[in-house]
Amino acid sequence: MTETIVNFILFSMLVITAFAIVRQDRLFTVVMLASVFSLLTAMLFIALDAVDVAFTEAAVGAGISTVLMLGTIALTARGAKPASRPNTLPLLVVLVTGAGLVYGTLDMPNFGDPEAPSNVHLSPHYLTNSIEEIDVPNVVTSILASYRGFDTLGETAVVFAAGIGVLMILSGLRHRRRKDEEEEEDA
Amino acid sequence: MKEHHLILRVVTKSLVGTIILFAFYVQFHGDFSPGGGFQAGVIMAVAFILYGIVFGLHEVQRVLPAWVVHKLVALGVLVYAGTGIWNMFLGYEFLHYGSFTPDHMSHGQHSGILYVEAGVGITVTGVMVAIYYAFAGRTPRLGNDDW
Known part of the structure; x- marks a missing residue:
């Protein structure tokens, strides 16, 4: 229950941040909001127990990317140019692509489904044998660096x-x- | 050159060491806790980038010259691939870390993971710092009002 509420709040904040980014003209604000977006994503990864990924997201997405984007702004321009052409075609492309992606997820197994292909034999093998074979407590490390x-x-x-x-x-x-x-x- | 505020400079100086220490912790403690070469590399790079932002590109390049960074970028990949080739010289498959200690395979895995994570960390640090140098080297200095 608590996890559902936390996830709901985090996802809502993600959507709000995304809309705030779209509506901004000042690129400095956009970069800062993108950093906020990365931090929220990192928190979502923590809620999913993927601490290694959350760590990377916080360090790379919220940290380095922000610095590099600020560097890019300093080299180019501070503000976005107003759109000269109507936004209908880009909007259509985005909607169609989004619909395609959502359609693609319909075939994917549900989150945490024990019958999902990766949960049937691969994950159990790593989880049960990695201590014996690799002897490294953090399974993520043994998968990433060895398997x-x-x-x-x-x-x-x-x-x-x-x-x-x-x-x-x-x-x-x-x-x-x-x-x-x-x-x-x-x- | 215009200097940043005193508090910024003092805080940065005290933070840089801690950040580097934390990078090493993440690097070598990745077997037991979240983290590993990728994260440690980024954190290590952040220490130098922070120093560069506050004290200027010239100052940080006295500590870590650009040519060293460019060598690091390639060195990490060489360390990683070299570990694999070393395994082949020991008579096993590419990246078969058990070959380091054939009597006790999981010990070899420990050393193998240590080497390849070190390779990853070196390359990631190198790439991040190199990209920062490349950006900062072309950036005209901005006043606070330009943003």
Whole structure:
């Protein structure tokens, strides 16, 4: 009962935050609200007992993303441009995509369904055997780093590739040498 | 250069050490509590980013130069993949951590997880700090009224 109320409040606040973001023109406010949105999501993850994910969401979503978005604002513009064309087509696309996603969830097993495919043999195996096989109390760590070590290697490679990509875009390889020279002259 | 408020600077200086300590706790205590390389990497990066925001890019780059950060980005992936290749040299499959201590497989798992988590942490720290440097390096300094 308590959990239902907590979930209800958190989801309502998420929706309110989302509408507040849509209605804002000042990007600084938008970034701050997005940070609030991430924190609320992190609290939802805690309510779902997914503390590791909540930790990541709070650190990355509410922390680093906010800083990087503020950096982007500082490089570009402080306010959103008013829409020059009518919003009908984008609204239609959003509605159709949203309907498609909701339709897709209809086939998914209910939350916490013991008959769900992942709960039938995979999760029980991890939960019963991980102490014996890996001997690490936090099952999330043993799944992430050992059972699914290949996945995590791929994730690390993705972080690596994303970082390199952002660096290459931001440093603007073609102009860098000229810019460095200018800075040296300034200094 | 315009300096931030005294309270901000003092609080930041006292916080940075604690944040780094907490990052190491999250990194090495990930076996027992929530957290691991990804979270620890981000927290570690936050310490440097906070320092950079308050004291300026130049100051933080005296502590952690950009070229070191760029090496860290690649080093983490190398540590992770290197662990797997080391396992292969020991005669087992790629990323089969049990090969570190064949007599007691779960001990090897402990060391393996420690190494790959360290790799993840190094790469995530590197990427986050590198992206911050890239943004901040191009950012014109803003006054409080510009927002």
